[in-house]
Amino acid sequence: MMPQFLPGATIGVMGGGQLGRMFAMAARRMGYRVHVFTPEENSPAGQLADATTTASYADEEAVGRFARQLDVLTFEFENIPAQTIDWCAALCVVRPAGAILNTAQNRLREKTFLSEGNLPVASFRAVRSAAELAAALDQIGRPAILKSASFGYDGKGQRRIFAQENVDEIWAARPGDELILERAVDFEKEVSVLVARGADGSSSTFPVCENVHRHHILDVTSVPAKIEPAVEKNAALLARTIAEQLDLVGLLAVEMFLRSDGELLVNELAPRPHNSGHWSIEGCATSQFEQQVRAVCGLPLGATEILQPTAMANLLGDAWQNGEPHWARALGTPGVHLHLYGKREPRPGRKMGHLTATASSADAAVRKVLEARAALGDARS
Ligand SMILES: Nc1ncnc2c1ncn2[C@@H]1O[C@H](COP(=O)(O)OP(=O)(O)O)[C@@H](O)[C@H]1O
Numbered sequence: 256m257m258p259q260f261l262p263g264a265t266i267g268v269m270g271g272g273q274l275g276r277m278f279a280m281a282a283r284r285m286g287y288r289v290h291v292f293t294p295e296e297n298s299p300a301g302q303l304a305d306a307t308t309t310a311s312y313a314d315e316e317a318v319g320r321f322a323r324q325l326d327v328l329t330f331e332f333e334n335i336p337a338q339t340i341d342w343c344a345a346l347c348v349v350r351p352a353g354a355i356l357n358t359a360q361n362r363l364r365e366k367t368f369l370s371e372g373n374l375p376v377a378s379f380r381a382v383r384s385a386a387e388l389a390a391a392l393d394q395i396g397r398p399a400i401l402k403s404a405s406f407g408y409d410g411k412g413q414r415r416i417f418a419q420e421n422v423d424e425i426w427a428a429r430p431g432d433e434l435i436l437e438r439a440v441d442f443e444k445e446v447s448v449l450v451a452r453g454a455d456g457s458s459s460t461f462p463v464c465e466n467v468h469r470h471h472i473l474d475v476t477s478v479p480a481k482i483e484p485a486v487e488k489n490a491a492l493l494a495r496t497i498a499e500q501l502d503l504v505g506l507l508a509v510e511m512f513l514r515s516d517g518e519l520l521v522n523e524l525a526p527r528p529h530n531s532g533h534w535s536i537e538g539c540a541t542s543q544f545e546q547q548v549r550a551v552c553g554l555p556l557g558a559t560e561i562l563q564p565t566a567m568a569n570l571l572g573d574a575w576q577n578g579e580p581h582w583a584r585a586l587g588t589p590g591v592h593l594h595l596y597g598k599r600e601p602r603p604g605r606k607m608g609h610l611t612a613t614a615s616s617a618d619a620a621v622r623k624v625l626e627a628r629a630a631l632g633d634a635r636s
Pocket residue numbers: 377400407408409410411437438439440441445468471510522523
């Protein structure tokens with residue numbers, strides 16, 4: 256029998272951000288104890304956990320003390336050092352496995368894994384020198400995107416390369432040390448699929464999410480996505496196949512590009528809850544966070560049917576530029592919900608919270624959530 260962890264058990268979470276915060280709410284509602292490990296004081300997740308260990312991921316003693324108190328460990332952040340996960344795996348069950356985080360935390364490993372599994376990705380090359388960059392640009396073509404292989408998020412560590420640019424100048428301003436060059440995909444839409452997989456191999460996908468980014472940061476997600484049924488099916492199949500090939504136990508987000516001919520290309524994997532899945536708290540029979548609890552604890556996976564068309568709009572620190580947003584104004588519309596992550600400092604570009612709106616159609620939900628955000632006095636919306 257695969258280990259099963261029933262309510263009353265202690266779930267550890269590596270990472271202290273908003274994904275861990277919403278996970279903690281779902282897990283505690285179900286009767287679990289949640290213990291967060293994060294280097295950050297007063298973290299969004301720590302504020303809602305039963306216990307927090309505030310220490311460095313490199314502190315073996317603190318990691319050991321933390322892991323010994325757990326039944327099962329999961330993640331809300333994938334950039335956890337492999338060594339830290341190994342220390343934990345010696346002391347408790349770790350789901351998903353460290354090897355999956357290792358694949359997902361490096362774009363070269365991730366893209367190599369996908370292409371070796373015959374999963375569709377944009378052409379890419381590893382780039383270690385100006386000469387390799389020149390050769391890769393010749394092979395892949397322009398426009399292309401040069402990305403740092405690790406530690407990128409919200410478009411950080413990326414640079415788009417246009418037709419005329421000089422290779423030596425690009426190399427001099429390269430966005431990191433270990434680099435990957437990708438063909439810039441001419442996509443019609445960006446979509447994502449969340450898939451959960453249990454220790455028994457059962458899996459379940461969430462409805463496809465349609466995502467609009469602004470300045471490389473997710474801005475608005477709406478569901479159902481306006482795509483052909485065949486694309487919806489194919490996207491779900493891709494996500495399920497990736498989860499199987501990874502031998503995932505837990506939750507995985509798969510970001511994809513949809514081209515105008517209906518072709519899907521996989522962009523990024525995240526073996527944890529995802530910003531594009533936040534709509535599921537209000538819009539889906541089971542939220543992505545409850546599904547993560549179920550998957551890592553060995554419980555049956557929850558139903559994932561959409562309850563109502565739903566849209567989610569992120570609230571970045573920019574919304575605070577003229578002072579505290581007008582919360583009451585945004586909440587006057589029926590079907591609008593507010594989520595704030597307990598972050599004190601509203602820096603520009605920092606994810607501070609999100610709004611969700613449910614409505615009779617995805618378009619109506621998007622209109623409603625954007626109106627609600629505009630009502631906050633957010634200059635960006
Ligand atoms: N190969 C690509 N072609 C076209 N657009 C891309 C490509 N790679 C990234 N982008 C754009 O940049 C955004 C962020 O890139 P991504 O690789 O998902 O990194 P991260 O989300 O970690 O910052 C994507 O959602 C997409 O809008």
